[in-house]
Amino acid sequence: MTKFSDLNLNSKVLKAIEEAGYETPTPIQAGAIPPALEGRDVLGIAQTGTGKTASFTLPMITMLARGRARARMPRSLVLCPTRELAAQVAENFDTYTKHLKLTKALLIGGVSFKEQDKLIDKGVDVLIATPGRLLDHHERGKLILTDVKIMVVDEADRMLDMGFIPDIERIFGLTPFTRQTLFFSATMAPEIERITNTFLSNPERVEVARQASASETIEQAVVMFKGSRKDREATEKRKVLRMLIDAEGEKCTNAIIFCNRKTDVDIVAKSLSKYGYDAAPIHGDLDQSQRTKTLDKFRSGELRFLCASDVAARGLDVPSVSHVFNFDVPSHAEDYIHRIGRTGRAGREGKTIMICTSRDEKNFEDVERLLQKAIPRLDNPLKTLAPVAKSPAPKPASDAPVEKAPRSRSRSKKPETTPVVDTVQAAAPLEASKAPEQPTEQKTDTRAKSSSRNRSSSSAKQAPKQSDRNNDRGGNKVLGLGDHTPTFIELSFADRYNS
Structure with a gap:
C-alpha cells in the first residue's frame, strides 16, 4: 500500500501531514501527486469527498519550498468557484505549510480591497481567489500574473454552472504559456473537456472513479410526495422534512438541507427553528461574515442543521455530516452528486434522503439516469393523513346557509312591499x-x-x-x-x- 512517504514530498510537508494524522493517500492523491511533482499537467476526475484538495496543495508546497515571490507577482494561483471553497483551500495550505515560510493571500468577495492589496504588495507565494475578485484586482493594476508557475482550477464543473468559464479563459490568457496546470473536477462536461484540450498540454489523466458516481458508503432514498392541495403543498412538504428528521432519531447527529432557491433556504430554516430544530441558513445573499460564522458553528457542532443553497454543495469539507436532505430535486443532475458528497466523506458512512414532488419528476429521472441505477423509494410519512387533508372540516360549514340566511330574508321583504x-x-x-x-x-x-x-x-x-x-x-x-x-x-x- 502506498504511503505519503513514498510520494517524494518535501520532508517538512511530510512532517505536517503526519501531525495532521494522515498516513495513506487516497486514490486521487496517489495518482495525481507523482506527475504533478514531475512538472506535468494533470487532469484529475474524481467524485467529491475523495481528497482532491490535497492532490494539488501537497505538490505545490513542495515545488514552492524554494524561491521567493516578488511584489504583486504571485508564484502560484488557485481558482475556486465559491468563497467557502477558497477559504477551505487556504486552511489546507495553513495546515501543510506550518513548517515552511510560504506566504499566501485569499482574494474573495465580501472582504476589504485594502487588506488584500497589502498582502499582494508584500508578495505572495500562493494566491487563492475566486475569478471575479481576481479580475477586479488585475483591472485595478494591483496584480500581475506573468510570474505564475503553477495554476490550479478546482471544481471546474461548478465554474461552468456558475458562468465563470469566460473569466477562466481570460485568466488563462493572463498567465505564462509555460505554466503548469492542474485541473480538477468531479464531472467532465463537454465544455470542460474543450477547455482542457485548449489550455492543458499533454495532461496526465487521473480518473479514480466513474464520472459523476456517488460513494458506495452513502445510503440513498427518495420520498415521492404530492400535496393534498396546491396551496398547502409547501407547508406539507416542510412537515414531511420534519417527520423524516424525526424518523432518523439519534442517527441524525447533524445534517445539511439543500434547497434550489435562496428564498426557500430562509423559509425552511425559519420553519425548522419555529418547531424547535437548531437550524440556520447559508446562501450567496448573506454577508460573508455571517456565512463564515454559520459555517464555523456547524463545523464545531454548535449548529445541528445547515439549510443551504448550492453555494455549500461544492468542496465544503465537514467530515462528520451524518445526513443530507434534498428538500428540492436539483435542477442539474450533477449537483445531486455534489450535494450528497457532503456526507460519507473519506470512507465514512452517510445517508441522504430526497423529497420529490410531481413537478420535479423529470429532474429526478435525470438524476437516476446519471447514477445508472434506481434510488430506493420511501413511504410518504403523510400518506395516512392525506384523506383528511383532501376533505377539510371547514368545508361543510362554508356550504351551510346559516350565515347567508339573514341576507336572504332581508331581500325577500322587497317583493312583498x-x-x-x-x-x-x-x-x-x-x-x-x-x-x-x-x-x-x-x-x-x-x-x-x-x-x-x-x-x-x-x-x-x-x-x-x-x-x-x-x-x-x-x-x-x-x-x-x-x-x-x-x-x-x-x-x-x-x-x-x-x-
Whole structure:
C-alpha cells in the first residue's frame, strides 16, 4: 500500500501531514501527486469527498519550498468557484505549510480591497481567489500574473454552472504559456473537456472513479410526495422534512438541507427553528461574515442543521455530516452528486434522503439516469393523513346557509312591499299636478286622518321611489331633508292629495 512517504514530498510537508494524522493517500492523491511533482499537467476526475484538495496543495508546497515571490507577482494561483471553497483551500495550505515560510493571500468577495492589496504588495507565494475578485484586482493594476508557475482550477464543473468559464479563459490568457496546470473536477462536461484540450498540454489523466458516481458508503432514498392541495403543498412538504428528521432519531447527529432557491433556504430554516430544530441558513445573499460564522458553528457542532443553497454543495469539507436532505430535486443532475458528497466523506458512512414532488419528476429521472441505477423509494410519512387533508372540516360549514340566511330574508321583504308601495304612490303624482294649494290650517286635519289610515296599512312603511318622490313634491318642496324624508311625512302629503 502506498504511503505519503513514498510520494517524494518535501520532508517538512511530510512532517505536517503526519501531525495532521494522515498516513495513506487516497486514490486521487496517489495518482495525481507523482506527475504533478514531475512538472506535468494533470487532469484529475474524481467524485467529491475523495481528497482532491490535497492532490494539488501537497505538490505545490513542495515545488514552492524554494524561491521567493516578488511584489504583486504571485508564484502560484488557485481558482475556486465559491468563497467557502477558497477559504477551505487556504486552511489546507495553513495546515501543510506550518513548517515552511510560504506566504499566501485569499482574494474573495465580501472582504476589504485594502487588506488584500497589502498582502499582494508584500508578495505572495500562493494566491487563492475566486475569478471575479481576481479580475477586479488585475483591472485595478494591483496584480500581475506573468510570474505564475503553477495554476490550479478546482471544481471546474461548478465554474461552468456558475458562468465563470469566460473569466477562466481570460485568466488563462493572463498567465505564462509555460505554466503548469492542474485541473480538477468531479464531472467532465463537454465544455470542460474543450477547455482542457485548449489550455492543458499533454495532461496526465487521473480518473479514480466513474464520472459523476456517488460513494458506495452513502445510503440513498427518495420520498415521492404530492400535496393534498396546491396551496398547502409547501407547508406539507416542510412537515414531511420534519417527520423524516424525526424518523432518523439519534442517527441524525447533524445534517445539511439543500434547497434550489435562496428564498426557500430562509423559509425552511425559519420553519425548522419555529418547531424547535437548531437550524440556520447559508446562501450567496448573506454577508460573508455571517456565512463564515454559520459555517464555523456547524463545523464545531454548535449548529445541528445547515439549510443551504448550492453555494455549500461544492468542496465544503465537514467530515462528520451524518445526513443530507434534498428538500428540492436539483435542477442539474450533477449537483445531486455534489450535494450528497457532503456526507460519507473519506470512507465514512452517510445517508441522504430526497423529497420529490410531481413537478420535479423529470429532474429526478435525470438524476437516476446519471447514477445508472434506481434510488430506493420511501413511504410518504403523510400518506395516512392525506384523506383528511383532501376533505377539510371547514368545508361543510362554508356550504351551510346559516350565515347567508339573514341576507336572504332581508331581500325577500322587497317583493312583498313593493307592489303596495307602487300602488299607493302611482296615484299621488297624478293628483299632485291638479290639487290646489291648501291653507295651512287644513294640514293639521289631514295629518290626523292619515295617521289613522297608516295604522291599518302595513305596506305603507316602504319609502317611495326617487322618481315618484320628485313628482310628488312638485312646488311643495320640503327643505333640509332631501332624499332622506321620513316616511310618515311623505305619506301625509299623499293622503292630502287623495282627499
